[in-house]
Amino acid sequence: VCIHRVRSCSSIRFIKSKYVCVFDKSALKFSHQQRLFRTSAVSCGQIVQFKLSDIGEGITEVTVKEWYIKEGDSVSQFDSICEVQSDKASVTITSRYDGIIRKLHYNLDDIAYVGKPLVDIEIDASKGVAPEEDVVETPPMSHEEHTHQEIKGHKTLATPAVRRLAMENNIKLSEVVGTGKDNRILKEDILNYLAKQTGAILPPSPKAEIIPPLPKSETVPAAPKDKARKIPVPVSRPIVFSGKDKTEPITGFHKAMVKTMSAALKIPHFGYCDEIDLTQLVQLREELKPLAQIRGVKLSFMPFFIKAASLGLLQYPILNASLDESCQNVTYKASHNIGVAMDTEQGLIVPNVKNVQVCSVFEIASELNRLQSLGSAGQLGTNDLTGGTFTLSNIGTIGGTYAKPVILPPEVAIGALGKIQVLPRFNGKGEVFKAQIMNVSWSADHRIIDGATMARFSNLWKSYLENPASMLLDLK
Amino acid sequence: MVLQSLLKNCLQLSCTLRTPKAGFRSTTSGGLIIQSTSNDVYQNLAVEDWILDHMNLENRQVLFLWRNSPAVVIGRHQNPWQECNLRLLRQKNIKLARRRSGGGTVYHDLGNINLTFFTTRKKYERMENLKLVVKALKALRPQLDVHVTDRYDILLDRQYKISGTAAKLGRTTAYHHCTLLCNADKFVLSSVLKSPYKGLKSNATPSVPASVKNLFEEDPSLTCEMLLDAIAEEYATQHQTDHHITLINPADETVLPGINNKTKELQTWEWVYGKTPKFSVSTCFNMVYKDSFLDVKIDMDIKHGRIEVCNIDLPEQWLPPALCSELVKSLTGSKFCPNETTTLVTTLLRVCPQDNELHSRWNLLCENMIMLM
Numbered sequence: 001v002c003i004h005r006v007r008s009c010s011s012i013r014f015i016k017s018k019y020v021c022v023f024d025k026s027a028l029k030f031s032h033q034q035r036l037f038r039t040s041a042v043s044c045g046q047i048v049q050f051k052l053s054d055i056g057e058g059i060t061e062v063t064v065k066e067w068y069i070k071e072g073d074s075v076s077q078f079d080s081i082c083e084v085q086s087d088k089a090s091v092t093i094t095s096r097y098d099g100i101i102r103k104l105h106y107n108l109d110d111i112a113y114v115g116k117p118l119v120d121i122e123i124d125a126s127k128g129v130a131p132e133e134d135v136v137e138t139p140p141m142s143h144e145e146h147t148h149q150e151i152k153g154h155k156t157l158a159t160p161a162v163r164r165l166a167m168e169n170n171i172k173l174s175e176v177v178g179t180g181k182d183n184r185i186l187k188e189d190i191l192n193y194l195a196k197q198t199g200a201i202l203p204p205s206p207k208a209e210i211i212p213p214l215p216k217s218e219t220v221p222a223a224p225k226d227k228a229r230k231i232p233v234p235v236s237r238p239i240v241f242s243g244k245d246k247t248e249p250i251t252g253f254h255k256a257m258v259k260t261m262s263a264a265l266k267i268p269h270f271g272y273c274d275e276i277d278l279t280q281l282v283q284l285r286e287e288l289k290p291l292a293q294i295r296g297v298k299l300s301f302m303p304f305f306i307k308a309a310s311l312g313l314l315q316y317p318i319l320n321a322s323l324d325e326s327c328q329n330v331t332y333k334a335s336h337n338i339g340v341a342m343d344t345e346q347g348l349i350v351p352n353v354k355n356v357q358v359c360s361v362f363e364i365a366s367e368l369n370r371l372q373s374l375g376s377a378g379q380l381g382t383n384d385l386t387g388g389t390f391t392l393s394n395i396g397t398i399g400g401t402y403a404k405p406v407i408l409p410p411e412v413a414i415g416a417l418g419k420i421q422v423l424p425r426f427n428g429k430g431e432v433f434k435a436q437i438m439n440v441s442w443s444a445d446h447r448i449i450d451g452a453t454m455a456r457f458s459n460l461w462k463s464y465l466e467n468p469a470s471m472l473l474d475l476k
Numbered sequence: 477m478v479l480q481s482l483l484k485n486c487l488q489l490s491c492t493l494r495t496p497k498a499g500f501r502s503t504t505s506g507g508l509i510i511q512s513t514s515n516d517v518y519q520n521l522a523v524e525d526w527i528l529d530h531m532n533l534e535n536r537q538v539l540f541l542w543r544n545s546p547a548v549v550i551g552r553h554q555n556p557w558q559e560c561n562l563r564l565l566r567q568k569n570i571k572l573a574r575r576r577s578g579g580g581t582v583y584h585d586l587g588n589i590n591l592t593f594f595t596t597r598k599k600y601e602r603m604e605n606l607k608l609v610v611k612a613l614k615a616l617r618p619q620l621d622v623h624v625t626d627r628y629d630i631l632l633d634r635q636y637k638i639s640g641t642a643a644k645l646g647r648t649t650a651y652h653h654c655t656l657l658c659n660a661d662k663f664v665l666s667s668v669l670k671s672p673y674k675g676l677k678s679n680a681t682p683s684v685p686a687s688v689k690n691l692f693e694e695d696p697s698l699t700c701e702m703l704l705d706a707i708a709e710e711y712a713t714q715h716q717t718d719h720h721i722t723l724i725n726p727a728d729e730t731v732l733p734g735i736n737n738k739t740k741e742l743q744t745w746e747w748v749y750g751k752t753p754k755f756s757v758s759t760c761f762n763m764v765y766k767d768s769f770l771d772v773k774i775d776m777d778i779k780h781g782r783i784e785v786c787n788i789d790l791p792e793q794w795l796p797p798a799l800c801s802e803l804v805k806s807l808t809g810s811k812f813c814p815n816e817t818t819t820l821v822t823t824l825l826r827v828c829p830q831d832n833e834l835h836s837r838w839n840l841l842c843e844n845m846i847m848l849m
Contacts, residue, residue: 055645056600065553065681065753078647083552085681088579088628089643089652090552108753109679179535186532251782252810256823263827322830331830349819378815379566382839382846385822409826 047102049117052084055091060114062086064106069119074100081119084112099123158185165190253346263409268446272454273402277466278420278436284468292365302340303365305392305417308464310336310356311474313390316457320389322410323448330448339388339408340368342375343398350408351380352388358476392417401439412445413454507715508538509708510722517547517573517584519726522738524653525576527594528646530732538594539711540653541704541721544584546661547571548668551579551642555680555752557673557812562849564668566814574748577653579642580683583669587659587690589700591707593652600650602628602641609639609656612710616702617695629686630656636689658700659692673848675759680752745811749781760789761844765837770794774845778812788845795837799828803842814849817842 055062062084069075069082075095084091103120106112158166158178162185166176178185250258281304292299313320313336322331339352351371353364374380391408396419403416418439425435440462444454464471512520520542527538548560548570556562556572559581565572584590593605606624613622621633630639641654665688691698712719729736741747760773773789786807788800806820821842825835 056597056650057602066751085553085578088551088577088641089645090576090578091645092647094647249809251808252806252816253819253823255806255810256820260823260826325829346816346819377566377569380815380818382818382822382843385818386825386835386839410830 045122047120047122048097048099050081050096050119050121052093052112052114052116052118054114055086055089059086059089061111062091062114064108064110064112065090067104067108069101071101071104075121093118095121097121097123162187162190257347260409261406264406267407267409267412269404269407269443270446270451270454271404271441271443272451272458273439273441274458274462276438276440276462277425278438279434281465281468282420282436292362295362297362297366297369299362299365300368301420302368302392302394303361304465304468305394306338306340306353306356306364306368307359307361308461308471309338309390309392309415311464311471312457312461314357314474315460316453318449318453319413319444319457321412321448322389323412323445327447333389335387335389337387337389339391339411340371341391341393341395342372344375344378346378349375349380349385350388350391351375351384352391354387391415396420396438403441405441405443407443407445412449414443416441416443506536506717507711508536508717508722509711509720510538510540510724511704512540512542512726513723514726515543515545515586516726516739517544517549517571518739518742519735520544520590521549521573521575521742522735523724523726523732524592524644524651525738525742526732526735528644528649528651530734531594531649533594533596533599533649537599537715538592539708540592540594541708542590542592543586543588543700544590545571546583546585546664547573548581548583549573549575550581551681551683552576552644552751553578553681553753554581554683555676555678555755556749557752557849558671558676558678558680558755559683560668561670561672563672563847568664568668570664570668572748573742574751575642575644577642577644577651578681580640580681581669582640582655583660583665584655585660585664587657587661587692587700589656589658589703591654591656595650595652597645597648597650600643600645600652602643602652605652606630606639606641606654608710608714609654609707612706613691613703615710616706617698620691620694628654630654632689632691632694635687637686638689638691656703657688657690658698658703659690662688662690673757675757676755677758678753678755680755745781745813749811749813752778752781754779754784757848759848761847763840763844765840772841772844774848776812781812783807783810783812788841790841795834795841799834799838812849814846817846817849 052062063086064082065085066083068080075081076098077095079095081093081095081101084093099121101119102122105117105119112118165187166185176185176189179189278301281301285299285301285304289299317332318330320333320336322333323329324331335354336356337352337354338356339350341348341350351374353359353367353371356364359367371380371384374384388408388411390411391405391414393403393405393414393416395403396417399419401418401421403418405414405416407414418441420436420438422434423437424432425437427433440458442454442458464474512523514520523540523542527540531538546568548556548565550556550559550572552575554574556574560572562572564570582588591605591609595601603624606628610622610624610630613620622630622638623634624630628641629637632638638657639654641652643652644650669683669685691703708721709719724731726732726735726739744750755778757774757776757778760771763770763772770791773787775785775787775789776783777785786804788804790800802824803821806824807817810816810820821838825838828834828838
């Protein structure tokens with residue numbers, strides 16, 4: 001494709017200058033107070049003053065509102081140069097030349113005058129120049145333009161995409177009425193022809209917009225006849241990847257995360273993992289879901305996990321504590337403000353449910369609903385996002401089993417919950433049954449928490465969830 | 477004359493078809509009338525972009541009819557903080573869109589109709605289009621006192637604005653679009669278009685406020701459907717084409733290839749807020765903390781919607797200076813956006829000394845700052 005394009009480009013240059021002469025005459029008819037540019041070849045490195053063209057409606061001055069380029073940028077024909085505004089009309093000024101921007105004649109918010117120079121462009125001598133009047137109405141899909149001009153010799157004008165569409169639907173182009181310029185056949189014309197034939201519109205093949213390589217029979221050889229017409233065969237060409245690295249500064253929220261995570265790294269983490277049999281909880285939730293729905297609340301598993309964690313923290317309050325900067329004092333937090341990690345467009349945010357120790361499972365569910373809808377709307381307040389003492393991250397909703405969560409300072413523990421999987425397990429009688437298994441991965445601050453404490457907390461939490469009825473005994 | 481109008485009525489009865497079609501009907505000359513099936517402001521704006529970029533309007537002109545669910549639409553070069561009450565928009569879930577044409581800010585809801593006239597750049601002529609609209613209105617209700625001003629507004633009873641105009645000129649095609657108030661919620665309109673933000677200094681295009689009125693208030697028998705129909709008919713007559721409205725679905729990639737990318741671009745923060753011309757915020761507010769009143773002075777320069785320079789003037793030692801400078805450093809380069817700032821300041825709090833007093837001061841200051849956004 002690469003090579004093909006280059007060839008078309010060189011052949012187009014030849015045709016273009018012929019073309020241009022034709023249009024100069026018609027341009028004469030249409031010009032208002034515009035001067036015509038001679039499109040003869042320009043010497044290398046010549047600076048051309050690109051003047052602001054007529055806006056219409058007799059407007060003589062506009063305000064420059066935005067520059068899309070700066071001095072030194074290289075620009076191609078049809079690239080946007082700037083945006084100007086005049087009396088509620090916003091106009092995109094596009095370049096007529098290929099070249100390098102050498103001078104901007106106006107600053108932002110300056111008044112620019114129609115007919116006066118807007119920018120100076122240093123023209124590349126080897127490239128041509130667009131005529132004064134815009135010749136081609138189709139957008140800068142220049143490939144299409146080139147191929148169109150290439151086959152001008154034919155009686156019916158149509159781009160290769162249109163020809164292919166016609167071919168695919170067994171339509172003779174000669175039978176289609178073209179509504180484009182010079183009776184060119186457009187895609188709509190093919191669609192309409194089809195509609196009339198079948199009484200229904202067939203959607204064009206999704207690839208119709210991609211310009212395919214020209215089938216042999218339709219290529220008109222460009223000027224020198226000995227140039228072989230080849231269908232591009234992408235076999236032995238080196239693969240050219242034109243992607244560029246993109247560097248952006250880390251700002252705002254991400255900058256803050258860098259700080260937080262760097263601080264978290266200073267905490268000596270240890271991990272403890274286990275698997276929980278949620279078979280009974282799954283069943284319980286199924287029963288309770290409609291009850292919660294009646295009250296207008298969506299009930300997930302999280303409220304149960306959160307409440308069970310709080311019950312566990314009552315027995316092991318060290319997990320709901322905070323170590324001061326100098327590691328001299330431990331503060332046992334009275335409130336269980338349990339954070340729930342949320343994935344939003346911005347990234348990871350952790351709002352928390354306040355005072356879980358005095359909330360019912362239903363109240364927790366209701367609060368979670370509120371936080372989730374605020375989170376997805378990007379409207380969480382500072383109060384919702386601060387004051388957390390312990391965090392649960394339900395990464396399982398996205399996927400995964402075991403994880404290695406990072407503690408969010410100033411907290412000392414965090415739990416990551418994997419996805420619930422149906423797995424075979426042995427019951428008390430030695431029989432295999434279908435169990436709903438979820439994995440939990442805890443991380444804790446080893447400076448004040450030891451493995452045994454974490455294990456016992458986890459076991460207690462696990463027992464509440466595996467046998468939800470036992471939560472009733474300890475509910476306050 | 478009578479015969480002509482009888483004929484017109486006949487045509488109207490038999491030809492007012494609204495058939496969904498996947499392609500565009502071809503006419504050898506004259507106009508094409510299309511109507512959007514969507515009420516999503518971003519999708520509809522994307523259709524305008526698409527037509528501007530992809531359609532060949534040399535032999536044909538297009539009229540595009542659309543309506544949106546509640547949205548505030550600002551002009552290409554405007555400042556949303558200056559133009560509307562962003563807090564109220566967020567609360568009421570009203571969308572904010574930045575269109576590509578110039579002009580001022582408008583409020584859209586289903587009681588407002590939008591008309592876009594597409595032509596080649598050479599045939600761009602706003603007065604003609606507005607006169608067409610007025611003609612259609614008068615044909616529908618001859619007693620209506622509507623006329624076009626030289627600012628391209630349409631006034632009712634010489635006083636009330638019922639239509640505002642804006643335009644976009646591309647390389648070869650152009651469009652002129654305007655609103656028309658049929659039965660919009662004037663209460664919401666006036667409350668969202670009032671900016672509460674103080675101390676803004678900007679070169680962005682300002683809106684010119686005007687008293688508005690709904691056509692419905694003048695004649696309660698009018699509906700949006702009737703207005704759309706009347707305008708379509710007048711357009712059809714003037715362009716010698718049949719009064720046939722083609723429905724288009726702005727999400728359909730097969731008819732409008734590439735449209736979904738355009739829709740997405742219009743919704744990005746970078747487009748809606750990031751395209752705001754450089755501006756500065758210079759304001760002060762007072763905070764009440766325990767038993768004392770504090771004066772805080774804020775100076776910020778915002779470029780591309782991001783805080784380029786930030787200066788916070790606090791009573792000395794109210795917050796540890798290190799913390800203050802940390803806040804300023806983090807805000808620099810950050811989006812001038814309440815959500816971004818909230819998550820930023822709450823995350824930063826994690827690495828601050830864990831002192832309740834300090835935390836409440838920090839939260840108080842930050843909440844006040846967030847109110848500016």
